[in-house]
Amino acid sequence: MFRVKEFAWINILKPNFKILPIKDRLLCGIGALLGLSLSSFMSWLALGHLNAWYIAPMGASSVLLFAIPASPLAQPWNMVVGNSIAALIGVTCALWIPNQTEAFSIAVALAIVLMMSTDSLHPPSGAVAITAVLGGKAVQDLGYAFLFYPVLLNSVLLMVVAILYNRLLGKQYPQPPQLNTRTADPTPTQKVSIQPADIQQVLEAQSQLLDISEYDLQKIILEAQHLANRRSISQFCCADIMSAQVISLCADEPIQTALDKFKQINLMSLPVVAKVEGAEHLVGTLALYDVVEWFKRAADPKATWEEHVYQIMNPQVVTVKPQQPIQDLVPYFVERSFNYIPVVDDKKLVGMISRADMIAALNQQIYQMQKTT
Structure with missing residues (x-):
């Protein structure tokens, strides 16, 4: 019987890659199924009279778009531009180089260089270049039209399905540029x-x-x-530093009343609550600029008249739990410039943490660290 250690060398061959839970793996597979099915069906509707209405490299592209959409190699620019470059080079080599082995070898080599030069590297595009050379009579008859259909058509359709599917799952695709939007300085x-x-x-x-x-x-x-x-530091939880006496707005109160509250307390935003079985459940937030935008719309006679807070509030709210460590709040106050974060327990608004609360707590932690050193 072989011991496990005798097979330890196999780990050298395996990638250091995270294995997703079975649910996420199934969702990736379902995404590829939907993407290929829908894009191939639409290609067939558009190009049904052609034998080359879909090409195999799209299967490799679907692995990137649905399994690892965060990869730089899977972005729309890489997908569309990379495949287009490979198709253009492949058709050119097929027309001017009689020997097929030389033609597809040179096509792939040139495609790699050009894709890397245009920051559009997309691994499946290597197969697109080979398909342009070895695709048979149907592809040869298309000539340079092969670049537009099926390659560009397939790429755009599959990309659109990938964008819709990934966003439906809550994934950011394409990956947005992550920059400090206020200045050119670091965050x-x-x-x-x-x-x-x-x-x-x-x-x-x-x-x-x-x-x-x-x-x-x-x-x-x-x-x-x-x-x-x-x-490395002792932790406060959100319940330790939150303010339990919270000034809030009722979802069904008039916007004019909300404006009066903003004037009285000099705050830029307030939580919005609704009564559910006697308890105040958090249902949104209302910022002062939301009220300003409401005034602008109200001046337009064509605009619908909105009277209540719930009609103009933002229902998407970042919240924390009472026992959550306050370090979890730092990215919101520092990177996203939040002024307040509601504390919620079983959907009930139980407190509010301000930026001043955080500064005081973190200052106390720094003081405790200095005492121990």
């Missing part, structure tokens, strides 16, 4: 920790491409550092 957390320039300097020293964006890499490092910092 407040980055200033006292790892900065984008640090990541760029390390990556520039690498001689190979990494299948992860600079921002994602930076985000992972910062979150790991945040967890490490939490272990």
